Amino acid sequence: MTVTAESPKRKFIHCALRLFAERGYFGVSLADVAGELGLTKQSIIYHFKTKDALYGAVIADIAQRLEATIDDVFAQAPDARAQLEAYLRKLGQHMLDHPRDARLITRELLDNLDRAQADNTWYMRRFLDQSVAIVAAHPNWTSKTPAVQAAITYQLIGAVCYFSISDPTLNAIWGRARVSEMTEVFVPSLLDLVEGEKREHLPSK
């Protein structure tokens, strides 16, 4: 059993992703991150120079993994309709498997209110453009304006992220049993909304 030799930088990114997702930028100190790995905050400063730079590396890491998922969709699905279905399934699966990504993306959206204008390198841009391209190719929306296509795309991504981050709260409100039911029907119900079907295969009372 060999220890997977993760580079020190990647170890910090991995750990920081988790903490930033849970508590946000201001809710996490460098000492918190380093402490989780049994190190001191100065080891982070050594690798990343500043806290901002560490945060940037975390965002870039998520963006890269999301782009990889999309490339996968383009490679596998035969036509536009199948591509959108594959996209939604993969995105949904990704965000349910990695709720931290959904949490951090949503936080990034919230915290970038001021930064959005100043910072012209927006790490998620490529991912978003590719997502819109998939929606735009679908028969439902090929004839629509780019604005409509972008709005639909955003609704879909938003629904997926929002559902993922709501999980703990939903559990507290309605209990684990009901939320686990909700999770099962979530992606199918989203697909039905997209295809305009009448949701007949969803469970009835």
Add this chain to the structure above:
Amino acid sequence: MTVTAESPKRKFIHCALRLFAERGYFGVSLADVAGELGLTKQSIIYHFKTKDALYGAVIADIAQRLEATIDDVFAQAPDARAQLEAYLRKLGQHMLDHPRDARLITRELLDNLDRAQADNTWYMRRFLDQSVAIVAAHPNWTSKTPAVQAAITYQLIGAVCYFSISDPTLNAIWGRARVSEMTEVFVPSLLDLVEGEKREHLPSK
């Protein structure tokens, strides 16, 4: 012209809502809030005892205003279908008019990961239950399980909040013109998704 005499407590709540929405709980200090009103942080301590209590008052304030919106829907719309339409229009309008509410609700969702279990008084509970009741009454979902109804409700609220908080970022990515187009078609497109129509009245190229 009389100055509307807002109580000191309400002035703090109003100001804190804006700052918490913009920068989050840990991103805002008591001195920040008081400074905006030309006062010192101790004046906040005097009124609210702790920072946590101030934050709680802000959340309670939002919850109360949302419940008022819902009561309105129940009072006005004649049947279940019209109620859901009125609900979505009002919710969408509310979140577009008051993006801070959408931002803070989403932040609350994110930050309550740990608190959700411990804190059994969850201010948004009544609002959420009423929202689910409206969705459950709609012909599309009356026959579905409570879990499905809750999932649909959450997707709808999520889409609205997510779109509202995305506004600054979307502007930075695609420009004001396209985003303003998106905003116009947003609620109608959501209604079309709900009613299962084919989006014929949405603008085409």
Add this chain to the structure above:
DNA sequence: CAATAAACTTACCGGTCGGTAAGTTGATAC
């Protein structure tokens, strides 16, 4: 005019923050 109470203020405290500076350690290279 004295008493009271709301709505503040200044002064201060222990603790934590991000970041600088100057070592220390252990492995590799020549």
Add this chain to the structure above:
DNA sequence: GTATCAACTTACCGACCGGTAAGTTTATTG
């Protein structure tokens, strides 16, 4: 065997944090 370098450490700094304690100001009331 010593020079080099990555990957750390300890020690420290000024700024800021939430919160306590003890006044001060202002308006109202008997």
